[in-house]
Amino acid sequence: MAKYKPSTGKTPSNWGYRGSRHVRGYGAAWVKLRDWVMEHDQYLCQPCKRAGRVTPATEVDHIKPKSLGGEDDADNLEAICTDCHKAKTQREAAEAQGKTIKQRIRYDVKGNVIWPD
Numbered sequence: 001m002a003k004y005k006p007s008t009g010k011t012p013s014n015w016g017y018r019g020s021r022h023v024r025g026y027g028a029a030w031v032k033l034r035d036w037v038m039e040h041d042q043y044l045c046q047p048c049k050r051a052g053r054v055t056p057a058t059e060v061d062h063i064k065p066k067s068l069g070g071e072d073d074a075d076n077l078e079a080i081c082t083d084c085h086k087a088k089t090q091r092e093a094a095e096a097q098g099k100t101i102k103q104r105i106r107y108d109v110k111g112n113v114i115w116p117d
C-alpha cells in the first residue's frame with residue numbers, strides 16, 4: 001500500500017490526465033462516430049478495398065485532413081488500416097512540407113538555392 005500524502009491544497013495542472021484516450025476534441029461523440037464509420041465500412045480498410053485488397057481496418061481516417069478543413073463528419077471519414085494510414089499521413093506531410101519549402105525558398109544571384117536557417 002502506498003502511503004497517502006496529503007495534498008498541499010493545490011490541484012496539479014495535470015490532474016485527471018490519463019493519456020491519449022481523452023485527447024482534446026475527441027470526446028464521446030467522436031468515439032460514437034468512429035464506431036459508426038467502422039461498422040458502415042464493415043471494419044475493412046477502404047483504400048485497400050478500392051485497390052482490390054481485403055484488409056481489416058484498425059482506425060478511422062479523415063479523407064480530407066482536418067488541417068485542410070476536413071470535418072469530423074461521416075462523409076469525411078473512412079475505415080483504414082495502419083499501413084494505408086501511415087502512407088497517407090506521410091504523403092500529406094510531404095505535401096505540406098513541399099508547400100512550406102516552396103514558400104521559404106530563396107535564390108542568390110547565380111540561381112543557387114539559399115536555405116533559410
Ligand SMILES: [Zn+2]
Binds near residue numbers: 047048
Ligand atoms: Zn489499407
